[in-house]
Amino acid sequence: MSIIIKKTDDIRPSEITSKSVYLQRREFIKKMGLTATALLGGAHLSLAEAKAYPELVKSKFSTADKLTSLNDVTGYNNFYEFGTGKYDPAKHAKSFNPKPWSIAVEGEVEKPGVFDLEDFIKPYALEERIYRFRCVEGWSMVIPWVGFPLADMIKRFKPTSKAKYVEFVTLYDKEKMPGQAIKVLPWPYTEGLRMDEAMNPLTLMAVGLYGDELPNQNGAPVRLVVPWKYGFKNIKSIVKIRFTETEPVSTWHKIGASEYGFYANVNPQVDHPRWSQKTERRIGEPFWSPKIKTQMFNGYAEQVAHLYTGMDLEKLF
Ligand SMILES: Nc1nc2c(c(=O)[nH]1)N[C@H]1C(S)=C(S)[C@@H](COP(=O)(O)O)O[C@H]1N2
Ligand SMILES: [Mo]
Numbered sequence: 001m002s003i004i005i006k007k008t009d010d011i012r013p014s015e016i017t018s019k020s021v022y023l024q025r026r027e028f029i030k031k032m033g034l035t036a037t038a039l040l041g042g043a044h045l046s047l048a049e050a051k052a053y054p055e056l057v058k059s060k061f062s063t064a065d066k067l068t069s070l071n072d073v074t075g076y077n078n079f080y081e082f083g084t085g086k087y088d089p090a091k092h093a094k095s096f097n098p099k100p101w102s103i104a105v106e107g108e109v110e111k112p113g114v115f116d117l118e119d120f121i122k123p124y125a126l127e128e129r130i131y132r133f134r135c136v137e138g139w140s141m142v143i144p145w146v147g148f149p150l151a152d153m154i155k156r157f158k159p160t161s162k163a164k165y166v167e168f169v170t171l172y173d174k175e176k177m178p179g180q181a182i183k184v185l186p187w188p189y190t191e192g193l194r195m196d197e198a199m200n201p202l203t204l205m206a207v208g209l210y211g212d213e214l215p216n217q218n219g220a221p222v223r224l225v226v227p228w229k230y231g232f233k234n235i236k237s238i239v240k241i242r243f244t245e246t247e248p249v250s251t252w253h254k255i256g257a258s259e260y261g262f263y264a265n266v267n268p269q270v271d272h273p274r275w276s277q278k279t280e281r282r283i284g285e286p287f288w289s290p291k292i293k294t295q296m297f298n299g300y301a302e303q304v305a306h307l308y309t310g311m312d313l314e315k316l317f
Contacts, residue, residue: 001004001075006159009086014068018212019065020211023294024078025307026196027069033223033285037286039143040075044220045278045295046139048276049135049227050214050276051192051210051211051212052208052212053126053146053208053211053212053213056126056127056128056211057125057126057127058126058127058128059127059128059129059130061129061165061201061202061303062128062129062130062131063129063130063131063142063299064130064152065132065142065193066142067130067143067144068142068282068283068284069284070145070209070210071268071282071283072141072283073143073209073210073218074090074215074217074218075090075284076090076174077089077090077148077217077218077265078129078135078231078232079093079217079219079236080179080184080185080189081170081171081177081178081179081180081187081189081219081236081237082096082177082178082217083178083179084184087215088179088198089187089216090217092096092179092276093215093216093217094216095219096177096216096220097176097236098214098216098220099117099219099221099237100113100116100117101116101117101221101222102114102116102117102239102241103115103117103120103222103238103241104239104240104241105157105240105241105243106240106241106242106243107161107163107167107240107242107244108159108160108162108163108165108241108243108244108245109156109157109158109160109243110157110160111156111158111160112157113157115206116293117221117222120153121148121207121222123156123253124148124149124152124153125145125148126146126147126148126207126208127146127147127148128144128145128146128211129143129144129145129146129204129225130143130144130146131145131147131202131219131225131227132145132203132227132281132298132299133225133227133234133298134231134266134294134298135230135231136230136231136232136260136272136277138232138277138279138280138281139277139280139281139282140280140281140282140292141282141283141284141285142282143209144209144210145204145208145225146205146206146207146209146211146212146214147205147206147225148204148207149199149201149204150199150204150206150224151173151198151199151200151203152197153205154166154198154263157243159195159243160230160243162178162239162245163244164193164194164196164244164246164247165192165193165198165230165243165244165246165247165248166192166193166195166198166241166242166243166244166248167188167190167191167192167193167240167241167242167243167248168189168190168191168224168235168238168240168241169189169235169239169240169241169242169246170186170188170189170236170237170238170239170310171188171236171237171238171239172187172188174241177237182198183186184254185251185253185255186251186255189236189251190234190235190248190249190250190251191232191233191234191235191248191250191251192244192247192248192249192250192262193222193233194247194307195228196210196307197226197250197307200303200304200307201303202226202227202228202300202303202304203224203225203226203227204224204227205222205223205225206219206223206224206225207221207222207224218236219234219235219236219237219238220236221237222237222238223234223235223236223238227298227300228265228266228297228298228299228300228301228304229263229264229265229266229298230252230253230262230264230265230266232252233250233261233264235278247262250262258273259273259274261314261316261317262316263306263308263313263317264317265297265308265313265317266294266295266297266298267296267297267313268293268295268296269296269313269314270313270314270317277294278293278294279291279293279294280291280292280294285310
């Protein structure tokens with residue numbers, strides 16, 4: 001097997017991995033007694049291509065749409081814990097340290113507990129899933145997530161027959177998340193899914209993107225990805241998963257029930273009270289390119305439409 005080493009200058013941002021992984025590699029090279037020159041001079045060892053998750057199963061649920069660049073995925077998004085501007089998370093989440101991390105599982109389950117992230121995700125085979133992502137504000141992206149189906153995790157904790165919903169809670173720590181010093185949202189950020197939505201094979205617990213660990217600004221170390229729903233359902237930096245009998249109240253619903261429904265399914269036929277949801281702008285495409293037509297359930301109708309048969313999606317938006 002031939003492995004190629006690149007100079008630091010040649011490493012594109014898309015290849016830059018988290019600092020800890022980088023340092024581990026440095027350590028490895030040192031242990032091997034190799035100098036950078038020796039490596040560059042012909043030894044064949046890939047620094048650049050070795051990512052945190054080198055061997056991923058490619059999911060059959062992936063879209064063939066063109067990927068949004070790593071730069072855009074990590075440089076433009078919402079994460080109010082680090083500021084309300086779309087360029088804020090990239091700037092202000094830099095020093096956030098998501099390790100160590102633990103997750104509490106509680107409520108209507110037979111096997112509640114508090115788990116280290118490592119133990120929490122160890123049992124699962126990680127996959128790469130390229131999903132379309134649609135923010136309620138009208139922009140969209142295509143992101144190669146790394147994760148595992150939430151359903152696999154739910155089965156392990158054995159919800160009781162009373163468990164009808166799953167609630168998720170983000171870390172609440174003003175020291176680590178400076179945006180929480182300001183009451184723009186009722187902290188901590190919470191979200192929820194109905195049990196059948198949570199169990200749908202498309203619902204992902206993500207621990208990475210672009211083959212690497214989850215960047216801080218995208219919700220390190222673990223977040224939810226529900227590709228047929230608007231962006232705000234995709235809660236980041238999760239510390240608690242609670243199984244409940246009643247519908248959880250999500251953060252955006254709490255501050256604007258008429259604008260942000262519990263379901264928040266992508267639906268071009270139901271406008272947001274203040275703007276249309278019929279079209280979207282793909283981030284990274286030139287500003288003059290025509291907007292794209294938003295698809296029902298963000299294009300995932302085949303997999304999820306059956307979850308909502310008989311429901312009035314204008315009322316239950
Ligand atoms: N904890 C938390 N999760 C959050 C948010 C937030 O402010 N806090 N913003 C949501 C919104 S509105 C969007 S559009 C997505 C954007 O992030 P992404 O591009 O990394 O998915 O995160 C969602 N999850
Ligand atoms: Mo959003």
